[in-house]
Amino acid sequence: MPFPKEIDKNSLPEHIAIIMDGNGRWAKKNNRARVFGHKNGVKSVREVTEGAAELGIKYLTLYAFSTENWNRPKAEVTALMQLLVTTIAKETKTLNKNNIRLQAIGDIKHLPKSCNQELEKAIETTSKNTGLTLILALSYSSKWEILNGINQLLNDVKSNKAEFEVVDESIFKSYLCTKDYPDPELLIRTSGEFRISNFLLWQLAYSELYFTEKLWPEFKKEDLIEAIANYQKRERRFGKTSEQL
Numbered sequence: 001m002p003f004p005k006e007i008d009k010n011s012l013p014e015h016i017a018i019i020m021d022g023n024g025r026w027a028k029k030n031n032r033a034r035v036f037g038h039k040n041g042v043k044s045v046r047e048v049t050e051g052a053a054e055l056g057i058k059y060l061t062l063y064a065f066s067t068e069n070w071n072r073p074k075a076e077v078t079a080l081m082q083l084l085v086t087t088i089a090k091e092t093k094t095l096n097k098n099n100i101r102l103q104a105i106g107d108i109k110h111l112p113k114s115c116n117q118e119l120e121k122a123i124e125t126t127s128k129n130t131g132l133t134l135i136l137a138l139s140y141s142s143k144w145e146i147l148n149g150i151n152q153l154l155n156d157v158k159s160n161k162a163e164f165e166v167v168d169e170s171i172f173k174s175y176l177c178t179k180d181y182p183d184p185e186l187l188i189r190t191s192g193e194f195r196i197s198n199f200l201l202w203q204l205a206y207s208e209l210y211f212t213e214k215l216w217p218e219f220k221k222e223d224l225i226e227a228i229a230n231y232q233k234r235e236r237r238f239g240k241t242s243e244q245l
């Protein structure tokens with residue numbers, strides 16, 4: 001696609017995070033089962049990933065399955081895991097073709113074995129790609145991530161692997177799943193909900209938040225462009241005054 005005129009190439013966010021919400025409501029609106037909504041959600045995942053790569057975004061993090069989502073009806077959890085396995089297997093070739101590197105954050109050891117294996121395989125196969133990094137948050141919650149990081153830090157101290165007088169931001173960051181990525185400048189949430197839902201609480205400290213009424217299966221490339229255009233109109237002050245910028 002030609003570079004969209006609505007956005008400025010020189011001030012793109014480096015990292016966009018998305019809470020993909022509304023698959024179930026979209027299915028209901030279309031008189032279909034919830035899983036149909038998730039399947040159509042995958043189409044949006046494909047579109048938005050392709051769009052982000054084309055625009056030159058460096059990192060895209062998608063909230064695909066939260067720690068709390070394990071509490072959904074068993075049939076829906078199974079269907080979502082199955083969808084993940086088939087999607088990852090099917091899309092690896094396209095990821096390579098588009099120079100996209102796949103990564104995952106979350107308690108991925110607790111995913112079903114088939115899912116974990118497919119994920120590890122795709123992460124390995126795409127590891128040398130240098131374009132967009134697509135990060136799937138799976139079995140992820142921010143409170144889990146923070147506590148997991150603190151416990152790892154304690155273990156390192158106890159086993160003399162590390163010694164700290166004080167823990168500063170950069171040390172703490174090095175214990176988070178997102179240690180290798182910059183914080184997102186832009187968070188998008190679909191479906192008209194105004195919540196963060198236990199997602200990247202530390203990393204979103206200074207992110208610009210963008211909410212849209214669109215349900216996730218309706219969210220397409222042009223919506224991503226609109227969100228970026230909206231972000232580019234904001235004044236990011238980081239606690240300073242306008243005059244200081």
Ligand code: FPP
Nearest residue numbers: 020021022023024025038041042064084087
């Ligand atoms: C939220 O909609 C969506 C999810 C919990 C899952 C998102 C998963 C996908 C889009 C498919 C798999 C993803 C990848 C990366 C292959 P909801 O079910 O909470 O919708 P509702 O709030 O309307 O019920």
